[in-house]
Amino acid sequence: MELNTIIPNSDARWNIKNDRLMYNKYSNVPVCYISGNIVYVYIDNRIHNIVMKLTKHLVELGVEFYFDSPSHSDPKITKKNENVIMSYFVAYSNVHFNKGFKNMEFDLLNNMVKWCSRESCDDLIKPCYEDVRDKISKGWFDHYQNKQIYDYSEDIREEFESLYREIQINKIL
Amino acid sequence: MRTRGWRRHMEEIKFKKRIKKLTYQYRWGYGFFDDVNWKKIKKPNWSDFIGNKYYYFLKTSPTRKADTKYKCKYSPNKSNGYYRDKKVRPNTTGNREGDKILFKRMLEREYGIKHYYTKL
Numbered sequence: 001m002e003l004n005t006i007i008p009n010s011d012a013r014w015n016i017k018n019d020r021l022m023y024n025k026y027s028n029v030p031v032c033y034i035s036g037n038i039v040y041v042y043i044d045n046r047i048h049n050i051v052m053k054l055t056k057h058l059v060e061l062g063v064e065f066y067f068d069s070p071s072h073s074d075p076k077i078t079k080k081n082e083n084v085i086m087s088y089f090v091a092y093s094n095v096h097f098n099k100g101f102k103n104m105e106f107d108l109l110n111n112m113v114k115w116c117s118r119e120s121c122d123d124l125i126k127p128c129y130e131d132v133r134d135k136i137s138k139g140w141f142d143h144y145q146n147k148q149i150y151d152y153s154e155d156i157r158e159e160f161e162s163l164y165r166e167i168q169i170n171k172i173l
Numbered sequence: 174m175r176t177r178g179w180r181r182h183m184e185e186i187k188f189k190k191r192i193k194k195l196t197y198q199y200r201w202g203y204g205f206f207d208d209v210n211w212k213k214i215k216k217p218n219w220s221d222f223i224g225n226k227y228y229y230f231l232k233t234s235p236t237r238k239a240d241t242k243y244k245c246k247y248s249p250n251k252s253n254g255y256y257r258d259k260k261v262r263p264n265t266t267g268n269r270e271g272d273k274i275l276f277k278r279m280l281e282r283e284y285g286i287k288h289y290y291t292k293l
Contacts, residue, residue, distance in 0.1 A: 026220065026223060
């Protein structure tokens with residue numbers, strides 16, 4: 001399998017450099033790479049439209065793929081499994097990815113559970129989930145308007161409170 | 174020919190100049206910059222600002238003149254209407270955004286095709 005076969009459309013902004021597929025959005029942003037017949041997609045919130053187009057194309061092709069943290073595109077940084085699990089949760093908290101994957105009928109949590117069982121790092125899911133949940137549920141009180149304000153919407157906050165239960169169900173299935 | 178792709182390319186050049194001026198301040202500061210991917214960066218590049226609030230703030234807006242809709246409605250020179258609302262062609266609203274909304278309504282009513290908004 002090569003990177004040329006994975007490009008979803010004939011846009012001139014796609015290019016291949018250093019064994020990585022890149023998309024030019026003001027600058028070349030790395031999108032995915034291949035290792036051992038498995039595609040790893042950098043789940044970057046800067047290029048959410050392009051990542052969703054690529055996942056849709058990969059699902060249609062029937063290729064095995066997982067997501068990777070965008071910080072691992074830098075060769076200076078050492079790869080850690082915690083960063084990958086955090087990137088999954090951060091993407092799930094993003095409105096564009098949350099609604100886009102649901103419209104596409106793609107289960108992101110199932111993909112994460114499969115990757116964790118493959119890398120044998122199931123113990124790291126709960127602490128990463130708790131970190132993300134605490135940040136999302138944070139709010140502050142605006143005394144001028146006399147109401148509580150949050151950075152994230154109610155839908156996403158309510159989903160995250162019951163998310164660990166869905167992950168455990170996916171593990172059993 | 175100066176097509177839409179050329180116009181978009183020229184706006185990208187403007188955006189890059191504006192955002193490079195902004196990042197120059199961050200490179201000499203003591204604090205960290207929070208990326209869209211929840212990553213803390215000490216000395217950010219201009220490409221790390223994509224997706225941030227400054228990305229939407231520094232982009233060029235569709236009103237290319239100083240006369241906004243508010244000024245056209247409440248100013249003493251009210252006879253001069255908003256230039257993008259003038260109906261140059263029949264059966265249109267006068268601008269691309271309004272035509273897009275009408276087209277989507279037509280698809281939903283007559284053909285049953287719904288459009289799901291993934292952007293805010």
